[in-house]
Amino acid sequence: MDDNYILEIKGLQTCFYQEDKVYYAVDDVSFGIRRGEILGIVGESGCGKSVTALSVLRLISGKGKIKKGAIEFDGCDLTQIREEEMRKMRGRKIAMIFQDPMISLSPVYTVGAQIQEAILAHNKIPSKEAWRKAVEMLEKVGIPSPESRAKEYPHQMSGGMRQRVMIAMALSMDPKLLIADEPTTALDVTIQAQILDLIMQIRKERQMSVMLITHDLGVIAETADRVVVMYAGKVVESADVRTLFKNPSHPYTLGLMNALPRLDRECERLYTIKGTVPSPADLPQGCRYAGRCPLCEERCLKEQPELVKVGEDHEAACFFSKKTAELRRKMAAGDIRDSSGI
Amino acid sequence: GCGSAGIQVPERTLTKAQDTGVYKEAPDLAAKVESGELPPAEERLPEEPYVEQVESVGTYGGTIRRVYTGVSDWNSLNYIGARHELLVYVSQEGVAQPNLVESWEYQGDDNTTLVLKLHKGIKWSDGEPFTVDDILYDLGVRQSGNVPLEQNGLGAAVVSDGAKKIDDYTVELKLKEYYPIEYAATFEQPYAPEHYLKQFDPRYDDTKTWEDLTSAWCSYTNGKGLEDLPQLSPWKVSSYTDNGLIVAERNPYYWKVDQEGNQLPYVDTIEFKYVASTDSIPAMVAAGEIDFQVRNMQFSDYSYYKQNEEAGGYRALALSSSSLGPCIRLNYACEDLKLRELFRDLEFRKALSLGIDREAISDSLYFGLVEGWGACPLEVAPSYPGEEYAKMYTEYDPDTANEILDGLGLEDTNNDGIREIDGKPLTIVIDTEDGYGSGPVKGIELVAEHWRKLGIDAVVNTIERSLMLARWQDNSYTAYAWKLDGAVDPVRFNYAWADLSAPDYLWHNVGVPMQAWYHSDGKEGVEMPRFIQDINAKCVEALGATDDEKRAGYGKELSALVAENLFVIPTTTYMECGVVNAKLKNVPETWISGNEFCGEKHIHPWILYYEQ
């Protein structure tokens, strides 16, 4: 194992059972996170980003199960260890910030108490001290007058503040890896900017690795070092952030990038990707993006493309990754309005 | 002895002691005598105590455990002998026998002067002597109307201010009309401990009110006051908790001894456990928690009791009753004139009676142990008029019944299975209570079902007893079912067998309008049917007879009139069941039970004892 990586996911398959059907929300996903790196994971809603994150923490609930694959964290395979050991891992080594800060905090305990609880779960220190530390953490994430705020309940705080509490909680355990699952999706732009700034700052301070999940390429561009693009349970492209934006090799990545309204550019109409993500219950046989892809050919409908290296630290799962560049140029010229254009 | 349906009934008469020897007493009393708390037995007992001839002389000790159903169940105390002692007893034949009153004599042409002579030397449970002052005090207060006491029995029959005290043990009472002494042998107690009650009497102590006196006297309830109220009974309540345990302990001054001079009673204490519902009795019996009980038991449980005799260590009793099974009393003054007319028609009543399958009732509810019986006294009774009356209209003959009904023009015109009267369905609502007055409700349901087979829409209306009374009072009832008390002495129980009661006497047979008619000589109310007038007339005659022989004769005629006119629609004889601890001795095999003989008191509970 590469010592550079704090987390390596290899061939992860996570499935859900529904009645008598099985479907794979995450299907053969592999990627790694280096120490001190911010890895961005992007993809449309429902493509398996959260499930991947939850798989790492072994928190798949309900009728879900990790079917296959290894998740190696700091040298040990998380899929193999006992639940009790896993429990000790959670929070202490790998902390997670959940998608929806409005409902991810227990409504009946003060935020201070919730952070304190997290600290006490992993440290044998007096509860007074844990409280002090909780207040300290709140201060660190930029909550004004943390002493009194710590005694407030989540519903008394704004969304941005709650998200900061979540971050404070995650950081209070001093984890090596922070998984931030769409930490800003529910927030408005100004607060989003604050939160992202906070994460970057802390990453710098603590040399922490971050897995940043989002569907907003803008966020990725501003914060991530490396990017993994997921589509319908699969990784379709992964690259260094600059490479990705400069030279996207999968038409889906390209689509996402173009669909984003941009302040800095003028255009009449926004580019759209036609159709929707296929339901994980009935996935197409070939390339999962085939139905929406402007480059789709016969082969795509039959065969599943593998993730192949297309450049330095750059992989893509497309038979026509070369053609993508051409497509990109066309789009930039404004010839193509949506993915059905070719 | 005399018997009915093969049941042996023991005779228990009291004779005065022949010679006064040394009395023996219970060990606890002896200890108290020793310590000076109590005077010796000779001083406590009368000079000539009553001697009870017992089958086997008993030993002292033990507790009889019973149940009672709450404050209104005061007869539970009375029936076992923890309250009330009777002036006189009646034998199975209804003949008066001395008890507190040693002898009595009627004087005057119309027998309206009664001279009572008390047994000398009887003491209250606190040691004070029992004298005629206690009778006079009771009658005085009762008639003053200041204390809500029952105004019936002797208390009502006596002319106020007409009493004359002759000496401490003799009193002369002036009666409004002839009042046979044996009538005093039921529940009432026309005497009270004057020496004790005086302290609550506003006439003696002006800090007291009549309410104080009432609560100390507690005539209607057996409340806490019973702990202090002196009694003449074999046991006396010593501790009382509402809806809890009542404990009655031996009365050290009880004035009866056995043939060997042992002061009675043998058993130390009686315990009454409160049950909120009689439904819980079977469990208690099976658990061996009841030693002797007939009151409040349901005959339908007999089979269960019998089968668990061994496990519970008791003997199950099936006792003939001095009452007849529930009879249906039609409202002859029914507000519905059509029904009234119909009810007054003997033919209709015949049809109703013939339509009841009495054997089915007996088989279903009494394991075949009772028999169909007309509105007629039991065979044991002096006024039994003979088999033909006992069996009159009691055979099941639905064909004849239907014929009669058809003949009366009651036809099912709209073919719905119910006969119509004047275009309306012929409906008879039978009020019953789910208690003891109406007998088992199931019995009435059977009757109703049998009548429905005749095309009569009989509805059983099971309600609270007080609601029945309310419906009776405002004459809104059609019919009601009630057991027929007094199957041994119908003359004494004339409120059930005839109807001479004034309208202000509540809860009597024929209803307010006809009572009003009778007592206003026809000026008010509703006219009584001819046959009730006849029955009443016969009853008046019977009541006037001082001679036993004559009285029995009148009684027979009265009974015959009731039976042939179907004054009430009769069903069957009646049975009660009970349990008695297998170790309790001096309990007869069986006896006639019932209100007429004050329930369990009839077998003299004070002679019962536990086998060592």
Add this chain to the structure above:
Amino acid sequence: MWHRFKRHKVGMAGLIIFTVIMVLLVFAEFFAPYGESQTTRYASTPPQSIHIRGEDGKLHTPFVYGLESEFNLKTGEMTWTEDTSKRYPLKLFIKGEPYRILGMKFDLHFIGAEGGDFFLFGTNSIGQDVFSRVLYGGRISIIIAFITAVITLFLGTLAGMISGYFQGAADMVIQRIVELFLIIPNVPLGLALAAFLPADMSPVILMLGVALVLSVVSWGNVARQVRGKTLAARESGYVRAAVSMGASTPRILFRHILPSLNSHLIVLATLTIPQTILAESGLSFLGFGLRPPMTSWGTLLKEAQNFRVIALYPWIMIPGLAIMLTVLSLNFIGDALRDATDPYSRGQ
């Protein structure tokens, strides 16, 4: 909706059981071998066993033996022996006790023993066939329970919705009324009614009356719960959306808020029904309620609730089983119905 319901296996089982019960009850006259309160000479007989092998060792069509009873004075036991000398074959569609439907007289019964008696569930203390009474009683119980459930749910839902939707003064007034109704003690109310209502009321009116009384004391509870739910639904986006389109208040109440209550109402309905069946027996215990010849599961169960029945005549408790079966099947139907009407569970 139906095809989704069909997929719910337990729900379907419930529906089938319930339908069978309903058919039996609706045509009680036909299925019951005896009349509603018809008495026979056989009191407290245990359920009769059905034989196919006779004394002679040969196989026959199913038949029963005649019964002979004997009361043993010594042991107090009532023993029923089969009189094996006579066989009474069981027949379908047999002539028996006549009954009337809509004024017409019939005498055909579903099942019976030819020439003898047939007590599938035994008889009660006055010789009535328990099986027949379970059928007749069930019909009345179910009618009362359904009327009560309908009135309770209707009143409760209406009051609750109005209260929750309009809030303010209407809410205040309705809630106080509801509180008072919640306070109404049904025991004394039953006693009072027992005294006031004419004893010879027609069965139909009596049944309605019982249902009404039971509803009066239970609608308040429903109103409370519905109000709470309405308060929440009122604030929901889709109600707002409807308002923005200019929908009228009744439309909002019935088209939008009501459907959002229905899974809760289904639960309430499945709970109301057993409660009503049992409460009805409580009323008749107080003297207000059904009187013989009418019977109901409640009153039948009431008869069973004593010691001697448990000890000696356990078959009298069979109506309890009938209640249980009905309640369980209704509950399963309710579960399935809830799933079927719940759009979220579609396609799963």
Add this chain to the structure above:
Amino acid sequence: MSGGTALLEVKNLKKYYPVKSKLSRKLLGQVKAVDGISFSIQPGEVLGLVGESGCGKSTAGCTVLRLENATSGEVWFEGQEILSMDKRMLKDIRKNMQMVFQDSYSCMNPKMTIQEIIREPLVIYKMPRREQNEKIGRLLELVGLTREQGGRYPHELSGGQRQRAGIARALALEPKLIIADEPVSALDVSIQAQIINLMADLKKELGLGYLFIAHDLSVVKHISDRIAVMYLGKIVEQCEKKELYASPLHPYTVSLLNAVPIPDPEIKKERILLEGDLPSPIDPPSGCRFHPRCSGAKECCRISEPQLREVTPGHFAACHFAGGNVSETVSEAVSEPGEV
């Protein structure tokens, strides 16, 4: 602003929510969710309304539609005053003024299919049954949904599809004005693009007027003609779209523009982060409401409240320093994105 010819004209609209403690019912204060805003929309025009979460955008939208009762102010729709109108007339107005709700999920009855949901307004306005079906078909097509999707329940659609259904519902009555409350904020970029395009198309085809509410200036940009920026219940800036992006006058607008992430890692811009959260609308800061978070705040900002004034023709702003004397930091920040 022009008078009678405007499609919608809002004058000094205020909406205060009383805040009562739940237990004691004591009035704790008032949330001044909308505190005196004025704007107008011409037929076929799109007014973008942007601002931070909680600044009162939705409230403004709802109050205009009288889904909330305004505290004071006037709303004129085609020359008729709405706020004082009686209920029956309101129904006719509502026909012409529809809303697309912020949360497409919760504003659809989960127990109704999409078709039924779209049918709802047609039933309310008593369109014959046959026409209804026809119309629904056309509407579904218009917003790019299939008939089959029309038969599904809301939760069975993707967020984008649901939002389209919401638009279809709003269009059903052929309104003249649509108030779209953050129709895309909760959506994925790919779907977001679809919706924005759709709405732009409809505007062109049907000549609709929009009040387009959002918190993201980059989104509003693609559809609006004019943009109004709200902060804490007040409009702080309002002007033509181009003008706003080119030369924002209010520091809040500047920071809002700045906060939008740019999907290009090559551009590493200097962020001017707004400090702290939106202050409480119960107890707004004195003077300029933005001053506690404004890097260029001066003493005067704390004391006096700036009025919305026409700084350059057609460009309104409520800042003491707007126009001639914009502070340096502000102008620097503004120039940044423009370079690209």
Add this chain to the structure above:
Amino acid sequence: MKSYFVRRLGVAVITFFLASILIFFIIQLPPGDFVTYAISQSGDSAGSAQVAEKMRQQYGLDRPVYEQYFRWIGGVVRGDLGYSFLYKKPVMELIKSEFLWTVIITGISFVLAWAAGMFIGIYSALHKYSIGDHVFTFLGFLGLSIPPFFLALILIYLLISSGYGIAGGLFSSQFVNAPWSLEKVMDLMKHIWIPIAAISLSNITEVMRIMRGSMIEVMSQPYIMTARAKGLKKHRVIIRHAVRIAMNPLISLAGLLAPKLISGIVVTAVVLNLPVMGPTFIQALKSQDMYLAGAYLLLTVILLLAGNLIADLALGWSDPRIRLDSK
């Protein structure tokens, strides 16, 4: 908070008075009065109308109804619940010890039922659709169709036929009036578990079902995930985070439990012969002992009102969102 309490109390007082009128009216509805009852009970040869009149006078039953009401409620306000005609003593004195026993028995039963119900509910929710869950659901519905007193009866029957020898009640008779001692306590223990078992068994179902539903809902909430992600121990997640919130609907239910403290045991008490208020109440109603019946009903009303008030306060305490929600 304080003013809310005062307001609620005010409303409760008004409700209480309205309820008292209603109660009085309903108790008075049946024809006749206590005197009718007394006479109907005094055997076949009853008292005369004159006695009845006298009794009515003494009890004040001859006054107009409204006057009787005001006398009664006036007394109630001063803490005097009136006088029991039947028991001839102040109602207060009569129900004191019964009230205590009622609260003890039903109280313990409810606590047990709730503990068990919650436990089973939690188990069922965590093991949804497992065999255990199905079994408990089935048993729960059985429990719903068997009234508690029937359960008590069957229990007693089983005990007696197995020779346990206890037929109900709280004490063997030798201990009923005995002063407290170790033996008496032991004797009490031998008896008291029977009603407690019967009452709690039949009360488990509701709690169990509600708890199950609520738990299932809560367990899928994101904050549970958060708690787990913190690395908390499983039982801590369940108890502190899930149960704490899942209990909420039970709190409002508990408010309605207060009046059930009295009414939940009536028929069971009759069957089991318990010295609690229920049987006395039934008796009072039947005998039209109106002040006694009235006192019982008033007590129920007070418990209902108090229960609801406490439940609302508890709800506020348990869910801080309710306390300060400004909406």
